[in-house]
Amino acid sequence: MALGNVLLVALLHKEATGYEITREFDSTLGHFWQASHQQVYRELGKLESEGLVAYRDIKQEGRPDKKRYRLTANGRSALKAWLQEPPATRRVNDELLVKILGGEIVGAAMLQDHIAAKRIEQEHRLELFQGIEREYYKGSKLEDLSTEMRLLYLALRKGIFVAQAFVDWAREAESLLRRGRIV
Amino acid sequence: MALGNVLLVALLHKEATGYEITREFDSTLGHFWQASHQQVYRELGKLESEGLVAYRDIKQEGRPDKKRYRLTANGRSALKAWLQEPPATRRVNDELLVKILGGEIVGAAMLQDHIAAKRIEQEHRLELFQGIEREYYKGSKLEDLSTEMRLLYLALRKGIFVAQAFVDWAREAESLLRRGRIV
DNA sequence: TCACAATATGCAATAGGTTGCATAAGGAGG
DNA sequence: CCTCCTTATGCAACCTATTGCATATTGTGA
Numbered sequence: 523m524a525l526g527n528v529l530l531v532a533l534l535h536k537e538a539t540g541y542e543i544t545r546e547f548d549s550t551l552g553h554f555w556q557a558s559h560q561q562v563y564r565e566l567g568k569l570e571s572e573g574l575v576a577y578r579d580i581k582q583e584g585r586p587d588k589k590r591y592r593l594t595a596n597g598r599s600a601l602k603a604w605l606q607e608p609p610a611t612r613r614v615n616d617e618l619l620v621k622i623l624g625g626e627i628v629g630a631a632m633l634q635d636h637i638a639a640k641r642i643e644q645e646h647r648l649e650l651f652q653g654i655e656r657e658y659y660k661g662s663k664l665e666d667l668s669t670e671m672r673l674l675y676l677a678l679r680k681g682i683f684v685a686q687a688f689v690d691w692a693r694e695a696e697s698l699l700r701r702g703r704i705v
Numbered sequence: 706m707a708l709g710n711v712l713l714v715a716l717l718h719k720e721a722t723g724y725e726i727t728r729e730f731d732s733t734l735g736h737f738w739q740a741s742h743q744q745v746y747r748e749l750g751k752l753e754s755e756g757l758v759a760y761r762d763i764k765q766e767g768r769p770d771k772k773r774y775r776l777t778a779n780g781r782s783a784l785k786a787w788l789q790e791p792p793a794t795r796r797v798n799d800e801l802l803v804k805i806l807g808g809e810i811v812g813a814a815m816l817q818d819h820i821a822a823k824r825i826e827q828e829h830r831l832e833l834f835q836g837i838e839r840e841y842y843k844g845s846k847l848e849d850l851s852t853e854m855r856l857l858y859l860a861l862r863k864g865i866f867v868a869q870a871f872v873d874w875a876r877e878a879e880s881l882l883r884r885g886r887i888v
Numbered sequence: 889t890c891a892c893a894a895t896a897t898g899c900a901a902t903a904g905g906t907t908g909c910a911t912a913a914g915g916a917g918g
Numbered sequence: 919c920c921t922c923c924t925t926a927t928g929c930a931a932c933c934t935a936t937t938g939c940a941t942a943t944t945g946t947g948a
Contacts (some may be wrong), residue, residue, distance in 0.1 A: 531807045554802040596839040609800040617792040619860045624714045628762045628788045672887045677802045687870030704855045
């Protein structure tokens with residue numbers, strides 16, 4: 523039921539259509555959770571049938587009506603119950619590490635390529651996050667921002683710490699491989 | 706097909722039964738990839754039907770025969786092809802961050818609890834990894850170890866960097882929450 | 889002695905996620 | 919003018935993963 527609860531969080535401060543929520547999964551919310559538009563529509567339908575969200579139709583000519591969803595009182599209390607549960611532990615599935623383990627049959631150069639590609643990805647992420655930090659959080663005091671923005675700050679800092687750690691590790695690993703110390 | 710390829714990596718240096726591979730998913734390999742015994746047996750059956758692994762029966766009295774699986778030549782080349790593909794990008798699903806985003810309705814104390822629980826988990830991980838590093842890698846030179854052990858060293862270092870970053874972030878976040886700076 | 893964990897396999901049902909396709913109109917660029 | 923992108927929804931088939939159950943023996947601790 524995790525995705526359902528993520529949708530409830532997305533509807534916490536505003537009403538939205540499935541399409542708008544999908545847009546959010548492509549931007550900010552996508553750094554927390556990812557879902558396809560098919561998943562979003564299917565799950566919104568399920569939440570509606572359970573009475574956790576309700577929608578009103580927005581008439582449109584020539585195309586299907588929009589459904590603008592909002593949280594119901596039941597939805598709000600179901601969300602609260604979920605938020606109070608300790609977060610579930612996710613299964614570890616680290617394809618890069620598995621590929622490193624098979625490094626003997628592909629060689630050091632291939633491993634360096636794989637690691638460098640991920641490092642560059644994380645460097646971009648890091649720059650993006652640091653840019654957001656400078657733009658929104660470095661000028662003003664935390665107290666002057668909305669609660670939502672302050673909570674986002676915690677999440678942003680997590681992104682920065684973890685991305686930086688990955689980049690640091692990748693540089694070390696690439697250097698060891700380059701110097702022929704591993705394979 | 707990711708799990709299938711992980712099983713091929715597990716069979717790279719040795720033959721093994723489904724049960725033995727499941728044991729590995731509970732120990733070292735579990736830090737890279739996790740899978741249940743049901744998944745392992747099902748996937749081994751599929752790999753066998755595709756000719757990527759083969760087994761010979763080990764007779765046992767009173768209980769079902771063991772199947773000792775080994776990599777075939779086809780399996781080895783399928784694995785090589787997979788190892789050369791750049792690792793797929795995993796969907797982001799960070800339940801803790803989503804719960805932080807909903808922090809307004811549960812309050813600072815609950816968020817601190819959730820973050821602290823994850824921090825303690827990562828602190829244990831970190832201690833475990835640092836223990837392994839001291840035991841296997843601090844005494845001897847990297848060159849004196851097997852290739853497999855050297856590759857494991859890269860993975861171990863990743864675990865240390867990432868766990869440390871999480872712990873550092875968690876301490877910062879807990880401190881901000883404790884001082885009432887967020888909610 | 890009795891219960892429970894470990895060894896060793898596997899099926900079935902359900903839940904969750906991916907991929908492909910379909911519809912339909914307006915606007916932008918070549 | 920024609921194609922592609924964006925807006926806006928959704929079904930169906932498939933693949934992957936989880937949960938619950940089932941079997942059968944040996945060894946260990948209470």
